[in-house]
Amino acid sequence: MDYILIAAGLIGLFLGGDALVRGSVGIARRMAISPLLIGLTVVGFGTSTPELLVSVQAALGGVPDIALGNVIGSNIANILLIGGLTALVWPIRVSGATLRRDLSVMVLAAAVLLPIFLTGAVGRLSGVALLLALVGYLVWAYLRPGDAVAEDHDASPSPAVLVSLGWVLVGLVALMFGARFLVDGATEIARGFGVSEAFIGLTIVAVGTSLPELATSVTAALRRQSEIAIGNIVGSNVFNVLGILGVTAIITPIPVAPRFASFDLPMMLAASVVLAVLLLTRPVIGRGVGCCLLIAYAGYVWLAQ
Structure with a gap:
């Protein structure tokens, strides 16, 4: 039964994330927002909704290791697994100048967690600070899009706003049910087999909630839209x-197990720095680099046990 719950949860997250992104992009295109800005905000945040719902469910359900493992593991999977697969599908070509601001925010966001984790908990005050930083970033990205003004090469007509809103609603419902099923199934399996909840959160749950990012980035790569793939x-x-x-900590403070501060978070920070260096120094991230990223992810999963 637990495996059925996980399967149902993954399907719900995948379909819900796809519907949410479809509706969000439709609304964004109606508002004439550029492809890179769509990738960085609407698509990037939309595909992260499964992680939000899963982490909140896990924290409220008394399994904080899954809540934290989901976030840290998803970020590592986004860079090493999804970034690697995206480069394998089609070499990534994105101007370093275009992403300099956003890559800096990504690395700084990872770095600021180090002192927070060392306190042993992500409290409500830290949650408020993180959420305010996100609001500031969104305002900055909207008011100063920088070079993110490339034309949208998708010539297909934009759907009506009501249709897009319908996709968003369907996506949110599917995501809510999928998140609940995935957390319940993964928690029971972890307890039944004696596997740590942190490891389950860092791997199975993290990869499961990253399925929308995987689908979106690979699809964008197939369409040769590197801006959407990397922005996502x-x-x-x-x-x-x-x-x-931020939201999860405001709802309920999250205790931090020592392994997150000593191993998993440094790995996430290192992966973030590697991605930033690659995008800022190389005109193209080819299939060779993609293979290296995938090997690095396999190594992380092996060490994380």
Whole structure:
């Protein structure tokens, strides 16, 4: 039964995330927002909704290791797993100048968690600070889009606003049910097999909630829209740290197990720095780099046990 719950949860998260992104992008295109800005905000944050719902459910359900593992593991999977697969599908070409601000925010968001985690808990005050930082970033991104003004090469007509709102509503409902099923199933399996809840959160739950990011980035790569693919990864990582941890901590403070501060968070920070360096120094992230990212992810999962 627990495996059925996990399967149902993953399907709900995948379909719900797809519907949410479909509706969000439709609304954004009606508002004439650029592709990179859509990737960094609407798509990036929209595909992170599963992580938000799962982390809140886990924290309220008394399994904080799954809540934290979901956020940290999702960010690592976004960079190493999804970034690697995206580069394998089609070499990534994005101007470093275009993403400099957003990559800096992603790295700083990861770095600011270090002193918070060392206190042993993410309290409500920290949650408010993280959420305010997210609001500031959103306002900054909207008012100063920088080079993110490239034309949208998708010539298909934009759907009506009501249709897009319908997709958003359907997506949110599917995500809520999917998150509940996934957390319940994963928690019971972890307890039954004696596997730590942190490891389950860092791997199974994290990859499961990252399925919308995977689908979105790979689809964007197939359409040769590197801006959407990378913007999705960077935007999701920013939202995971500032938005998801912020909201979850405001609802209920999250105790931090020592392993997160000593191993998992440094790994997330290192992966963030690697992605930033790659995008800022290389004109193209090819398939060779993509393979290296995938190997690094496999190594992390092995060490995380």
